[in-house]
Amino acid sequence: xxxxxxxxxxxxxxxxxxxxxxxxxxxxxxxxxxxxxxxxxxxxxxxxxxxxxxxxxxxxxxxxxxxxxxxxxx
Amino acid sequence: xxxxxxxxxxxxxxxxxxxxxxxxxxxxxxxxxxxxxxxxxxxxxxxxxxxxxxxxxxxxxxxxxxxxxxxxxxxxxxxxxxxxxxxxxxxxxxxxxxxxxxxxxxxxxxxxxxxxxxxxxxxxxxxxxxxxxxxxxxxxxxxxxxxxxxxxxxxxxxxxxxxxxxxxxxxxxxxxxxxxxxxxxxxxxxxxxxxxxxxxxxxxxxxxxxxxxxxxxxxxxx
Numbered sequence: 001x002x003x004x005x006x007x008x009x010x011x012x013x014x015x016x017x018x019x020x021x022x023x024x025x026x027x028x029x030x031x032x033x034x035x036x037x038x039x040x041x042x043x044x045x046x047x048x049x050x051x052x053x054x055x056x057x058x059x060x061x062x063x064x065x066x067x068x069x070x071x072x073x074x
Numbered sequence: 075x076x077x078x079x080x081x082x083x084x085x086x087x088x089x090x091x092x093x094x095x096x097x098x099x100x101x102x103x104x105x106x107x108x109x110x111x112x113x114x115x116x117x118x119x120x121x122x123x124x125x126x127x128x129x130x131x132x133x134x135x136x137x138x139x140x141x142x143x144x145x146x147x148x149x150x151x152x153x154x155x156x157x158x159x160x161x162x163x164x165x166x167x168x169x170x171x172x173x174x175x176x177x178x179x180x181x182x183x184x185x186x187x188x189x190x191x192x193x194x195x196x197x198x199x200x201x202x203x204x205x206x207x208x209x210x211x212x213x214x215x216x217x218x219x220x221x222x223x224x225x226x227x228x229x230x231x232x233x234x235x236x237x238x239x240x241x242x243x244x245x246x247x248x249x250x251x252x253x254x255x256x257x258x259x260x261x262x263x264x265x266x267x268x269x270x271x272x273x274x275x276x277x278x279x280x281x282x283x284x285x286x287x288x289x290x291x292x293x294x295x296x
Contacts, residue, residue, distance in 0.1 A: 013176070013221065014176060014179060014219070014221075014246065016176075016177050016178070016179055016180070016181045016219075016246075017177060017181065019181075020181050059130070059134060059138070060130070062131055062134070062167065062174055064166075064173065064174040064221075064222075064223075065174045065176060065221055
């Protein structure tokens with residue numbers, strides 16, 4: 001079963017990577033970009049999707065600074 | 075007196091740490107990441123580097139290495155543990171220290187020498203310093219920006235658990251924090267590298283006191 005996990009900085013956590021990209025976009029002529037947040041996409045093939053929550057909490061995300069969501073992909 | 079240094083794939087300050095331990099007068103012991111025990115050492119250093127290539131997050135994979143289980147047990151029973159740089163990141167990922175280390179606020183890898191102040195001398199790793207002592211230590215990191223929620227930051231301050239503070243904040247760390255300890259004060263994490271300043275040949279020997287401190291600490295407890 002294919003699972004897609006999205007991990008990103010919690011809101012309010014400094015995201016210098018997103019900020020650097022936000023500042024770079026106008027240099028290419030893309031004006032009007034107000035915010036950029038950069039996260040991580042993890043795609044997995046798993047046998048037991050009920051284990052995904054634990055994988056997120058214990059390894060794929062650091063709950064101190066990141067939030068995550070996941071879905072089964074068809 | 076034997077002090078262990080964990081070695082993960084991608085550790086690169088392990089030799090420096092072993093050298094510093096030897097200079098301080100203890101027997102350095104390598105602890106391989108796949109070891110199931112700590113070989114009976116009296117203290118452990120988790121060194122800097124890029125364990126497991128910093129994949130996922132710095133320290134996230136190392137935290138589950140085999141040697142970490144006995145290390146956590148050792149730390150939770152009061153054994154002195156020092157995490158330097160990537161080692162600090164490993165210890166936060168392992169929840170042995172609170173908070174997390176985020177990307178530097180200026181998005182740059184910082185390789186420099188910085189002035190820091192010793193804020194807490196009541197740890198096994200800082201006991202030989204004078205309170206408020208200022209010294210210069212090397213830093214070399216991409217994720218050294220200490221973060222914790224407001225409550226945790228207040229708790230660290232109230233309980234005197236900030237061990238080192240930057241005089242000039244290089245990386246955006248909350249409250250200029252360069253190092254902290256756990257509630258028991260036996261587990262310390264530092265972003266600056268005392269082991270890289272433990273020999274006058276390297277430009278400074280000031281960091282050696284960190285290793286001499288733990289030697290004295292273990293000696294007086296034995």
